[in-house]
Amino acid sequence: MISIKGLTKTxxxxxxxxxxxxxxxxxxxxxxxxxxxxxxxxLLLSLCGLLPFDKGEITVGDTCIRAAxxxxxxxxxxxxxxxxxIVFQHLHLFPHLTVLGNITEAPVQVNKINRTEAxxxxxxxxxxxxxxxxxxxxxxxxxGGEQQRLAILRxxxxxxxxxxxxxxxxxxxxxxxxxxxxxLREFAATGHTVVIVSHSLRFLRxxxxxxxxxxxxxxxxxxxxxxxxxxxxxxxxxxxxHHSELN
Amino acid sequence: xxxxxxFSEPVLRWGGDPSGGAPYVYADPANPQTYTGFDYxxxxxxxxxxxxxxxxxxxDWESIxxxxxxxxxxxxxxGFEPTExxxxxxxxxxxxxxxxLQLTVKRTDNLITSLEDCxxxxxxxxxxxxCAASRLLDQGGYKSKAYQDPVxxxxxxxxxxxxxxxMDVAGEMFYARQNPKLKAVGxxxxxxxxxxxxxxxxxxxxxxxxxxxxxxxxxGTVERIFRKWQLWDEEQIKLRTTKEPVFxxxxxxxxxxxxxxxxxxxxxxxxxxxxxxxxxxxILGIPLAVGQSNGGPLTRALCTVYIEFFRGTPVLVQLLFxxxxxxxxxxxxxxxxxxxxxxGLNYAAYESQVYRTAFxxxxxxxxxxxxxxxxxxxxxxxxxxxxxxxxIALPPMTNDFVALFKDTSTAFAIAVWELATAYRxxxxxxxSYLGIGLVVCCYYxxxxxxxxxxxxxxxxxxxxxxxxxxxxxxxx
Numbered sequence: 105m106i107s108i109k110g111l112t113k114t115x116x117x118x119x120x121x122x123x124x125x126x127x128x129x130x131x132x133x134x135x136x137x138x139x140x141x142x143x144x145x146x147l148l149l150s151l152c153g154l155l156p157f158d159k160g161e162i163t164v165g166d167t168c169i170r171a172a173x174x175x176x177x178x179x180x181x182x183x184x185x186x187x188x189x190i191v192f193q194h195l196h197l198f199p200h201l202t203v204l205g206n207i208t209e210a211p212v213q214v215n216k217i218n219r220t221e222a223x224x225x226x227x228x229x230x231x232x233x234x235x236x237x238x239x240x241x242x243x244x245x246x247x248g249g250e251q252q253r254l255a256i257l258r259x260x261x262x263x264x265x266x267x268x269x270x271x272x273x274x275x276x277x278x279x280x281x282x283x284x285x286x287x288l289r290e291f292a293a294t295g296h297t298v299v300i301v302s303h304s305l306r307f308l309r310x311x312x313x314x315x316x317x318x319x320x321x322x323x324x325x326x327x328x329x330x331x332x333x334x335x336x337x338x339x340x341x342x343x344x345x346h347h348s349e350l351n
Numbered sequence: 352x353x354x355x356x357x358f359s360e361p362v363l364r365w366g367g368d369p370s371g372g373a374p375y376v377y378a379d380p381a382n383p384q385t386y387t388g389f390d391y392x393x394x395x396x397x398x399x400x401x402x403x404x405x406x407x408x409x410x411d412w413e414s415i416x417x418x419x420x421x422x423x424x425x426x427x428x429x430g431f432e433p434t435e436x437x438x439x440x441x442x443x444x445x446x447x448x449x450x451x452l453q454l455t456v457k458r459t460d461n462l463i464t465s466l467e468d469c470x471x472x473x474x475x476x477x478x479x480x481x482c483a484a485s486r487l488l489d490q491g492g493y494k495s496k497a498y499q500d501p502v503x504x505x506x507x508x509x510x511x512x513x514x515x516x517x518m519d520v521a522g523e524m525f526y527a528r529q530n531p532k533l534k535a536v537g538x539x540x541x542x543x544x545x546x547x548x549x550x551x552x553x554x555x556x557x558x559x560x561x562x563x564x565x566x567x568x569x570x571g572t573v574e575r576i577f578r579k580w581q582l583w584d585e586e587q588i589k590l591r592t593t594k595e596p597v598f599x600x601x602x603x604x605x606x607x608x609x610x611x612x613x614x615x616x617x618x619x620x621x622x623x624x625x626x627x628x629x630x631x632x633x634i635l636g637i638p639l640a641v642g643q644s645n646g647g648p649l650t651r652a653l654c655t656v657y658i659e660f661f662r663g664t665p666v667l668v669q670l671l672f673x674x675x676x677x678x679x680x681x682x683x684x685x686x687x688x689x690x691x692x693x694x695g696l697n698y699a700a701y702e703s704q705v706y707r708t709a710f711x712x713x714x715x716x717x718x719x720x721x722x723x724x725x726x727x728x729x730x731x732x733x734x735x736x737x738x739x740x741x742x743i744a745l746p747p748m749t750n751d752f753v754a755l756f757k758d759t760s761t762a763f764a765i766a767v768w769e770l771a772t773a774y775r776x777x778x779x780x781x782x783s784y785l786g787i788g789l790v791v792c793c794y795y796x797x798x799x800x801x802x803x804x805x806x807x808x809x810x811x812x813x814x815x816x817x818x819x820x821x822x823x824x825x826x827x
Contacts, residue, residue: 152723182727188723196714214724
């Protein structure tokens with residue numbers, strides 16, 4: 105479950121986020137659309153506790169972080185960070201660790217899980233995405249699509265309540281994006297929440313329960329996917345959709 | 352022979368070392384543009400007698416014979432003594448002064464009363480490189496330490512870095528006799544001679560020089576000069592009565608097996624210096640890099656000043672400063688430690704920049720990913736950031752270490768007996784620059800090549816794991 109109230113972030117007199125409000129129940133997938141540079145990635149960073157904000161509060165599951173708490177490395181903030189996993193557009197895999205190492209590093213180091221146990225769990229995940237044969241390779245030896253699946257598995261290995269993805273489709277070929285879609289669906293079906301920032305309306309249409317449109321640093325409107333695509337309320341949403349083909 | 356320039360009167364170019372060269376030849380403190388000293392006055396008188404114009408060519412004492420051979424000047428006049436090894440390279444004139452050696456100790460020292468005591472009590476005796484005293488000490492099996500100039504030797508005696516100093520009376524009189532903290536022990540001993548050194552081929556010049564010396568000795572010019580410098584004694588009368596030199600000739604013959612062992616010992620000192628300094632540099636570089644990147648304004652400024660200072664001034668000057676400057680404020684380190692600390696402080700400045708560049712090359716997102724996985728900063732640094740940065744830093748660090756290996760040779764300036772010092776000493780004593788030089792180069796290579804090889808292997812091993820930062824597969 106995610107709840108954002110009055111989220112505001114300003115840097116040098118420029119508002120990156122302005123009074124953003126959002127609510128998403130567990131088990132749902134939300135897609136965020138909107139022109140580039142409108143604060144979508146900023147929203148994701150705040151949501152996983154990596155970017156301090158000036159006003160408002162964010163609740164993930166049972167933990168609520170207020171603006172004042174967002175900039176202090178407290179135990180609470182660390183607990184908050186662990187609630188969500190993030191997959192960046194440029195993935196940022198750990199180049200010095202193998203595929204298996206990338207997935208097990210955090211469970212072993214942070215959760216103090218026995219390495220063999222962590223590796224067994226990782227192998228189950230790898231199996232699902234069909235990259236078991238690469239588990240002893242290094243990230244650079246994988247294809248773009250394989251790297252992305254690895255980045256998702258790395259986040260999922262910490263069993264977060266929420267998974268955040270920034271432009272996940274840019275590296276995927278159409279066939280493989282089906283694998284990812286299934287994985288995310290399955291993840292959501294087990295009571296988790298997924299937020300995806302993407303340009304690909306086609307991808308979002310096939311996976312998202314809700315869509316939210318972000319205008320200039322504001323969340324303009326949010327609705328079920330079909331409603332927002334077929335019956336947008338705000339002119340800015342209409343214009344954006346008008347210019348975007350379903351690609 | 353003397354240089355014949357078509358435009359000016361014929362000159363006699365003579366070589367001497369003016370650095371710490373008093374009272375032989377040195378820059379006149381009252382008028383630093385000009386030189387003075389008894390050898391200076393003698394050279395002037397000699398040239399005049401030969402109807403030439405004296406022209407002083409400042410040179411380095413240790414390699415003065417080599418410079419003569421390279422024809423940088425026509426004659427050596429610099430308290431130059433005849434030795435068997437020099438006899439192979441140089442013609443000797445008649446002596447113009449007979450010198451003796453004097454032992455000096457600290458005023459408070461009651462143990463050492465003679466050179467023999469130094470041997471008995473295993474005391475270290477300081478002296479000048481490549482002179483009668485240094486040869487005597489070498490052959491007698493004394494623990495000794497050779498300096499580039501007398502000032503350093505007597506200063507280290509004051510500071511307790513050596514236990515005694517043995518030097519020509521001329522030097523001793525000028526630098527130590529008036530010093531209340533030092534005292535001369537025993538009588539001057541072992542007569543040697545100062546002569547003029549001339550290239551082997553210049554026999555004609557030798558004849559003219561000898562004739563001129565005869566005149567100057569017999570007409571009292573030499574006596575007048577040395578009386579003025581308070582160096583005249585009854586011993587000098589012998590110069591008039593005999594035509595044959597009456598001095599003892601010290602000799603050094605290179606015993607190759609002994610020489611190789613000596614060089615091997617020096618090489619081990621070089622290894623010690625390099626590793627010691629690198630450890631300091633690698634460790635001290637960390638706080639410097641962190642301070643410069645993440646410190647407050649004051650820390651940042653201090654780190655920058657440190658780094659720019661050590662990178663912007665020669666390491667040689669830094670070593671001299673530490674060795675001779677620090678004792679002024681009461682910190683007296685032995686030479687080898689000074690070299691380790693000095694080189695370490697210097698290279699720390701370089702390592703800090705290597706670290707900074709390496710860490711700056713790691714994208715901020717790597718930290719963010721680690722944080723989002725619940726890793727605290729220290730854990731993220733240790734497991735995620737450092738291994739990546741290390742891979743980037745390793746090649747430049749290896750380069751620096753090989754460079755540091757070679758830079759240990761600057762320690763000769765503070766009388767540390769490392770490989771380059773050993774080379775200069777042995778080569779000068781034997782005039783075998785080529786043979787010993789090749790051996791010394793082999794020693795350096797034997798140390799640096801395995802190092803470079805090992806580092807290369809390590810790099811390859813890390814490279815196999817991955818080539819640095821992962822380029823994104825998600826570029827649009």
